[in-house]
Every structure is written in structure tokens, then in C-alpha cells.
Amino acid sequence: MQSINLGNAEQFKQSFREEAHEILVDLEAALLELNDAPADVELVGRVFRGLHTIKGSGSMFGFEQLAAFTHNLETAFDAVRNGRLAVDPPLVDLTLGALDQMRALLDEDEAASDAGARSMILARLVELTGNKVVSSQPAQPSAPAAVPDPPPADGAVHLWKIRFQPGPEFLLNGANPLLLIRELADLGELHVEASMDQVAPLKEIDPERCYVRWEMTLASAVSHDAIRDVFIFVEDQCELEIELLEPEPAAAARPAEPAHDGDAVARALEEPRSSGGGRRAYDKPDNASSLRVPAARLDQFVDLIGELVTVQARLSQVAARLDDPEVSAVSEEVERLSTALRETSMTIRMLPIRGTFEKFRRLVHDLARGLGKDVDLTIEGAETELDKTVIDQLGDPLMHLIRNSMDHGIETAEQRRARGKCATARIHLAARHSGASVQISVSDDGRGIDAAAVKAKAVERGLIAADAQLSEAETFALIFEPGFSTAKTVTDVSGRGVGMDVVRQRVESLRGTIEVKSRPGEGTTVSLRLPLTLAIIDGLLVRVADGLFVLPLASTLECIELTGAEADEANGRRMVNVRGEIVPYIRLREYFRITSPRPAIEQIMVVETDEGRYGFAVDEVLGDCQTVIKSLGRFYRHVQTVSGATILGDGTVALILDPQRMVQEVLRAGQSHMRG
Secondary structure, eight states: OOOOOHHHHHHHHHHHHHHHHHHHHHHHHHHHHHHHOTTOHHHHHHHHHHHHHHHHHHHHTTOHHHHHHHHHHHHHHHHHHTTSSOOOHHHHHHHHHHHHHHHHHHTTOTTTOOHHHHHHHHHHHHHHHOOOOOOOSOOOOOOOSBOOOOOOSSSOOEEEEEEEEEOTTTTTTTOOHHHHHHHHHTTSEEEEEEEOTTOOOGGGOOTTSOOOEEEEEEEESOOHHHHHHHTTTTGGGEEEEEEESSOOOOGGGSOOOSSSOHHHHHHHHHOSSOTTOSOOTTSOOOTTTOOOOOHHHHHHHHHHHHHHHHHHHHHHHHHHHHTOHHHHHHHHHHHHHHHHHHHHHHHHHEEETHHHHHHHHHHHHHHHHHHTOOEEEEEEOTTOEEEHHHHHTTHHHHHHHHHHIIIIISOOHHHHHHTTOOSSEEEEEEEEEETTEEEEEEEEOSSOOOHHHHHHHHHHTTSSOTTOOOOHHHHHHGGGSTTOOOOSSOOSSSOSSOHHHHHHHHHHHTTOEEEEEEETTTEEEEEEEEESOSSEEEEEEEEETTEEEEEEGGGEEEEEEEEHHHHHHTTTOOEEEETTEEEEEEEHHHHTTOOSOOOSEEEEEEEEETTEEEEEEESEEEEEEEEEOBOOOGGGTTOTTEEEEEEOTTSOEEEEEOHHHHHHHHHHTTSGGGOO
């Protein structure tokens, strides 16, 4: 019956894995929300739909154990949505543990998969629901004709007529009609008739199309929605008619539903989108408007656009040299197209940070249980978009920050009450755009950081002198030193002094900065400032003697001239008056120890940094340019003030400067580059 190219089958299987992982992330978030709002029927529907899709699609792609295991969870939440089972913390915790096993089965990870743990979970489900457990052994491929299993005894039995005809794309998308029929058989007594009248002559048969249609009668106590749920993930790929042959009993004759409004649940299940907004991975797909592309292929696409930008810069230089109107017109058109293509490619790589943030709900839930603390995680700015490459590397730093807050920052409920605080602590994850950067913060309302304890530990370890005068920011920066920790005991959560060092290293590798603010007894906020993208930026090309440098255009405010007389009037101090505001500046010639004499008139590029406005004195501003960022390689990985390099149109190399870090380095060095 089903004929799928083996190469395509593996592709479908991988696509299912990716979709299923997205569903599992959403399921975790929905379960944790359900733990706080157990009567929320939309959350119940969200969980049920996710489990139903993984079960049905898992069967299609050969994940029989996963499908059977998930079926038992789906049965439990079917009881929840029908009001026969209430949501409570034991059910939520049991389901969260089941999701871990589902991940292992999905990845076919034998080391992580634990048959004993799955058996314990199923045994607990039996205790909670009273339903029998479905075996995880692969089903036999024979087609069912009639299934004598009795229907559920909690309502009147109805007779349903079901007409089902797969569409032309049904098999191409990996669907298997026999598995759907087998699932219908689980609902009650099913009689099946297959119609072959549409089968084409042998020479005209398309082996990847299903020509058979089925007419079935189902005797069961289930509702119309329950039958439709069987086809929920293929409904747009088939013709489906569900007809009630016997009228349903009057509403007054039905048994009372103790926990939920069944109609409200049904309406929630029919909603194509969840209450959280945005398209879920298991919504009906819109094949005309979306396409899943492997990340590696997208990275290759962006790399090629980067090469195109370099070639376009070369073409612009050739056009300027030839001074030919026709060549100049072609050059301008290529520049326009390459700019549009670059912006489009960058947009494609941008993803909302919601997925990364939502993963930490489970982390906070589990840590709170393990540490005996009551903690709520709140999220702000989850729709803030960031380059996928940056998002992929954010997980570890944010995890370390949250674990540190949970272990060191958050007090126990008793300690919080004694200090006049709410017993439930709060960790707040926030993201927002700030110019060409994104600022991500992790805040808690815990005990805060003891600056005196940090300084004493730093003195003990020889990091600073005992009489060192440090600002608050400099003191808090010490916690990022390798192996630094003020914890008196080492736990399995933190205390070994490795987490914060990892945070700093990862953030710096992303060309980002990190800042800590804390108040004793009030809490701590750690802010990460990260670039929107790591691939291509708009920059200003400047020259100092024979050296070429690029300053990011997004942080550059203006350019002013500085004459030799004005520099002399400052008595050796690197300060310039910008419309009444005194702005310090860094002379790149001195910073990079370039010994040639400076020109009579220098250009000062004024940029915005976290430390305020600063200027960078250069010999000449050559103009703006699209800059393809190239790594300097591992040999220069410790050079923090240079973000990378770029290749110009004539083949020369220009260094891309990081103004933020240059200013910070100069301030740490005692402003030596701002003095004569």
C-alpha cells in the first residue's frame, strides 16, 4: 500500500524529530503553566494536541515505542479534558518525567532511555486513571476489519459513519492510512469497507499515491471531536466525513462532569492556535506559506551572500576607477540588489528568543523542588528576535545564571518571611532591542551580592591588593574570574566557581558584554548585551596612516574635525568640545602604537557606549561599507578589542573594532590613552 522512497523516508523521519522536539518544548511550558492553573481548559487542550500529534506521527515514521508510550499519556489527558481526572502536581511531575523519556525515544538514545523508568511512569498512570496500559511493542501490519473491544462505559454508545479518502499528497508526507484506521479501532467497535473503484490501470498507477478509500462504521461512546482528533494532523491532506447515524441523548440524560466544562474544552481543542500566541509546531501546516530549511544550508546561504558583498565592493571600486556611466549604473544596481539580499538573509536568520526562555521553566521547576524553595519564573520580551547563531550559544550562559540565582541568590521561604518578603521568590528573564544589540537580563529578588565578601575572597586569592579601591562594577566583575566562588559549601547545583567564568567566556566569544548590579537584601540583575548578528554589519571605513579599520555604523553618532590647535589647547588631555558637551576620545594612532606623524586635521568619530559618549580620532573617514565579519582565528582569540576582520573590494584587510571593549580597556588601564 504505502510506497515511499527510502531517501525521502529518512528525510521525513528527521523532519518529524525536529517538529517533535519543538512540541516537547511547548508541552513542558504548557504543563508548568497547568501546574499553576489546573482548571485552564485551553492548556489542557494544548497538552492533549501535542501528545496526540507525537503519538500519531510517531507511528507513521517508525517510532512505535514512542507512539505507544505517548498513547498512555494522551489517554490520561483525554480523561482530564472529559472531566474524569483532575490536574494536580503529581500528574504534572509524572508527565514531565515522561517527556524526558519521550526525548530519549525520539533521539533513539539507548543511554538516556530507561525502560524501568517508563514502566514506573505507566504504573503510576494506571493508578491515576484506572486505564489499561498499551504495550510498546510494534504493532502488526495487518489491516483491522472489526475490533470487538467494548466502548467506554461512561456514556451512551453512538453509531458513527466515517468516510475517509487520502489525497494525492497523503503518502508523500509520510502518512499511513492503516495506522489511522487502527487508531479508530481503539475507540470502539469498528467495521471497515475498502473501496477500490478509483484504482487506476496498472500502467497509470502512481506508486506514491493512495487510490483506496474507506467507509467505516464505529460504535462508540466518543464524541464527534474525539473521532476528528484521530485525523487532526492529516485533515488537510484527505477528504473526511463524519456523520452521526443515531441522535445523541439529551443533555439532561448525560452524566455530570465534575471537573471541566466539556464544551469549553472542545472549543479549546478546535482553536488552531494556543493561548500563548504564535503558530505551534503541531498546528495544521500551511504548505503554501512556510518551509523548513536545515540550519547548515541557511548558514551556507549567508556565507555566499557575504562573498557577494565582497565582490560587489570590488565592482564599486572598479566602476569608480573607470568612470564609465554604464559600468557605474550596473555597479549601483548590483549594490542595491546585494543590500536587499543581505537584509533578507539576515531576517531569515532572526528567531524569537521565546524558545530559549521557555526551556528554563522546567529548570526552575526542578531546581525549586530539589532545593526546597518556592520560585516563579517570569518572562518579558520573548518575541525579541536575535540571530540563530547567537541564540544557539545562549543556552549555557543563561542556565548558569539561573542556577546561580536559585542556589545562592534565592533564600528559603522561612528566610524570606523573616525578612518581610513574599515566601515565593521571583526570577525574571527579559530581552529587548537596544540599537544594533539585544540586552538580555536575569534578575532575582533574593539576598543580593555581598560586595565586601567578594572583595575579601578576591584578596584571599591574590586577585587584588588588600588596599585596592574598586568601584561597585569592578567589585562585581571579580565573580567572573576563573574558579571564583564565595559559596561556603559545594552542592550539585553550584559552588565550584566554574559557572560564572563560563558565562563570561561565552558572552565574550559572541562579542558581547556583561554587567552585574546588586543591592543587599533586594536582589541581583545580570545583563548581557549581544550583537543582533554575527555575520554582516554596516560599518564606517576609516584610515590611520596605512592601516584600515571599521567602526560599527549602528553605534556611531557623528563625525567632527579636530585641528592641531584645538588639540594643543586641551593641554595634553584627550577631550573635545561637542556643542558644549565635553567628550573624551581615544587616538587610534597611539592606541595601536603607530609612529608616523598625525595629520594637521584629524577626524573624531563619536560613538555611544555603555560608559557614555566617546570619540575615536582617525586620519581619514573613507565612507560606509557593508562588512562581512571574518574570524581572526584561534591564535588571536584573546584579542577582545577587535571583533574580527573583513576583506575589502581591492583585497586588503581591515580590522573591525569593538568600541565598547576599547573604552572599557582604556578605563581599566587608567585612561592612559586619553592623557598626553
